[in-house]
Amino acid sequence: MKSVVTTVIASADAAGRFPSTSDLEAVQGSIQRAAARLEAAEKLAGNLDNVAREAYDACIKKYPYLNNAGEANSTDTFKAKCMRDIKHYMRLVQYCLVVGGTGPLDEWGIAGQREVYRALGLPTAPYVEALSFARNRGCAPRDMSAQALTEYNALLDYAINSLS
């Protein structure tokens, strides 16, 4: 699983060298941010269902044209698709907070997933919008500390960027 630590060691090993000063600084930075990441991971794990539900409910409320009835235009389509996928991506975001790198999102959520969405004509817009809402909704210190929120938002940005 890719993290700052495994990336540094893998590059050093590939070149047959010890980690450089800048490598060690990167590891040090990651360790310093670990407490904030784990705080965010804990808060997210304890509230995953609510975060996901709130994201898609708010998204539907935000876009009145999503409320029209009918088959492919129905809100049910949007809701069910969005809820399932957003929970999946939130879980991967939580793993990334624990790992201290984007490995879980890269390996299980992004690599190849874009190709699958394109090939099957599946919409990315609903969860890009819902994840954007989740990113904008987080509030410090109400939900978590400011440092923890920074770590959480950075990973949400990463997921939004990679899925769109």
Place this chain on the structure above:
Amino acid sequence: MDKRFFNLFNLTEDQAIALLDTPQAQISENDSRYIAASHLVNFPTERSIQALIRAVQQTDAMLENRIVRRKSVETLGRLQAKQALSVISWCLSDEDCYTVENAVWAIGEIGTQDPLILEMITRLLDKPGQIYRVIIHTLAKLNYQPALERIRRFTNHSDPPTASAAITAVCRLTHDTTQMVQVVAMLQHPNVLARRLSIQDLIDAQYDDAIPDIARCPVSLVFRLRGIRLLAEAGFANGVLTFTKIQAYLEQTLRDHPQDLRLVHSYDRLPELPALIRQLYETDFGRCYLATKTILEHYADAAPAALFAAYAEEASCDYGAHFHVVKLFGWLRHLPAYDLLLEALHNRQPQFQKSRAAAAIALGELGDSRAIPELQSCLDSNIWDLQYAALMALEKLGDRSDYANLMAADNWFVREKVQAKLAVIN
């Protein structure tokens, strides 16, 4: 191309163009340019294409704009807008690897034999941090022979799906299929995306020898059916396949019993039933099939009550778990689930589409002849896998109608199935 979801946002063309043209800083909280860029796929007009081109030319690097640019490139590809080729080619040198990926893909959709563009795409193989699969796919699709040796270097790439794409591209460019067994082996990769993507590569290579292996690959049947259908259609058109050769694999896939799959996961000890029920919500269907198999083998008596509870609580609106609950009630031959299965059979919400064919198969397993007219009413559907699954279920329920009217069905498999039935009757 499945277009069920294209019209999700119900905007008019004028509204979508106006949104896309609004500067990002002036977008109201209630609107999204990203949705507008997605939605214009429904309007193959010069006005929409020009609006999308203008969006690609907006190069502000902020996240909200970057994702709009990328989506606009993708939509231009879907619209096969030749007039956008130069602006899309300009994106090939973008710093953002996903913009580059979408640009390469869009060029593949539009199609070109311009050697300058093709060489620009090939040179991306030497650039670190790119999504090489789509680059390799596009070069093979456009049959760019000068890229062959540069693609060949990727056949041993450390990322299995990249290696798989490269082996496939070499096969397509040289017509030498000897290495395709490596792609077939990828159908058993522990990573679900690697398994799904290898099916795409087998389709691209028209490697129909892999149909029996695809039928046993532990991914959602949507991917397996797509693979078998596209390979069979190509093989039939080329005169190398007949329906008889693939019928058993097709029906095995539509039936979709976990005992017919080669599962890649295993448990080190038997999980409790609630943990197995949770597994039905996984996005990796390989894990769901393992849970289903384990439930059938170890918890057949306790499972129905737990499945009804899961359905009431959450599975009725999770399109993955919904599918597996429907399947399980069929394998358990649990008659009290009849009404639930009937509802699933007639559920027209698009995200539950695959549960409809699953419900048909499950009703066949239940053995209750009340289901016969319900299944017959599905034969008029335009969803071919539902039609076919309904025919299989009717067969299982002993219905002896000939369904000769389905000889005019849109789908080749359905027509062949009916023809085979008629041959037996006559």
